Amino acid sequence: MQIARETLLQSYRAMRTIRVFEERLHVEFATGEIPGFVHLYCGEEASAVGVCAHLNDNDTIASTHRGHGHCIAKGVDVGGMMAEIYGRQTGVCRGKGGSMHIADLSKGMLGANGIVGGGPPLICGAALSHKVLKDNGVAIAFYGDGASNEGFTLESLNLASVWQLPAVFVVEDNGYGEATGASYACAGTQKDRAAGFGMPYMECDGTDFFAVHETAREAIDHARSGKGPVMLHVHLSRWYGHFEGDSMTYRKAGEVAAEKENRDCLKHFRDRVTSAGLLDASALDDIDSAVNDEIESAVIAAKAAPWPEDAALMADVYVKY
């Protein structure tokens, strides 16, 4: 299906933003200025962006510990995300959540998650809201190959099917959960798991934006039209360690370099749109430099932003107490 020029430009910009955001965090983390745990999404950008291209603010997503990409793809403010990661008052969660808890309900972003498998049950609930409120929304759970082995996740597949929820379960399969390969940890196949719970299964190469976009369109249309949940299995590779500081001795030498060389979603996108004459290189170059500026400003602003005030500690434990 033909993708509108505007969508192509937006999608490229989102993928480039994720890439530059994450690569900058990689550098900044090494200086010791970024507190806590940071899990980078580099190499996986086309998955978040290809899926979220079909969503609007009324649709809901739930993300994971590796959540920056999903947040950016769903339209969460990049400056606010950066400030959050630095723990500043100007952060999207006022510095109280950090990298693993970035959320923006106004954008339909139900949160990154520090708990593996935390998202799928929440997405059943979000999908139930969409169904009961008849707002035409869909709910998307992004989760990893590792998270696919959590009981929560498997129960959620069942519940979504039993209730015929407008939900899509996006398994972002990068082959590893921490330092353990999916080939060891995942028994059977994702396809058979979907079949086991009576839902359609679709899969695609997650480094090919066009493949993700097309498959996600089908999956989301299916869910949105009231035909029940779908599993979308996206094949990916992560380019950095599980978290910053992981030297990845469990991966063979050259594996990541080869992925970067052969399965870079940004390179692939650029080649494809320029050779097909859909966009010219200069438009993409302009985006690249605009994104670099945006991230640079976000980092400068985050570092200069105020810390939360002491009163924030006690605020917002409850709505009312």
Place this chain on the structure above:
Amino acid sequence: MSKKSFRQAINEALRQEMRRDPRVILMGEDVAGGRGGTSGVQDAWGGVLGVTKGLLTEFGEERVWDTPISEASYIGAAAGAAATGLRPVAELMFVDFIGSCLDQVLNQAAKFRYMFGGKARTPMVIRAMYGAGFNAAAQHSQSLYPLFTHIPGLKVVIPSSPYEAKGLLIEAIRDDDPVIFLENKVMYDDEEDVPDESYTIPFGEANLTREGEDVTIVAIGRMVGMANEAADRLEKQGITCTVIDPRTTSPFDEDTILECVEETGRLIVVDESSPRCNMACDISALVAERAFGALKAPILRVVPPHTPVPFSTPLEKLYMPSADKIEAAVKTVMKQHAREVA
């Protein structure tokens, strides 16, 4: 005897017990790491913070089991294996993940012996990291020992130093009941002299890390170090403190606390867990009930506020108990007299 880190002390305890008893096995996410990886490197992690490094190499795959990310099943498997002849040490990584497998602990392991009329033994240990101060935010920073202490049938151990960690972990592995062994993640690089040989520290016997005349401070886990730091400073100002490390919150050494309060007449409890129904409440109730007459001042609790653990550095600092806060609490109780307050 040599200087060892908290991390090394725990590793050594596991290694020595695995050598001593072939029924001791390990399981958990990436306790070895590298399975199914493309490099073929085994023991790629040895635990998320390297605590179990080298154990796969020495003991092999039949003794060191990497698990899928499926806590309910492997924590339950540890309980089942313990009831049927093995002595599993299961690592839950962050204690916050107990949310994904609490039933296996709460309704299964903890209750077997009682429900089965004394006919079961469940010699399992669950190791997990706890504590704030790492900017790990609300889902990776909790100090959930009151939750476990609340459950009859579980034993709960919170070591305060490398020496304590080794002796208490060996004791935990040899214990025939389910034991929750909680390691403060901020302490892994702390070092002190730790004997090379195996030794045990019995449960339910508090350790007096110093003795003084004015105030009794009961502190738990990492808080023991902070209490001693505060006590050092106070000593220079002419106030002397007794610092008690209970070591285990279940079983719990009530007598030592009561005896010390009888002597000093003042009690401070330092507890890193959320303040409602925590150990500080439990210990305060104990003393109010059984040593009320000895009290010269109200009991003070140095505890965090009733909030999730915040991410941002200054908020997390504000949240945490500290040597400064303990020092201030001691000065407060030194000024107060129970009767005047009443």
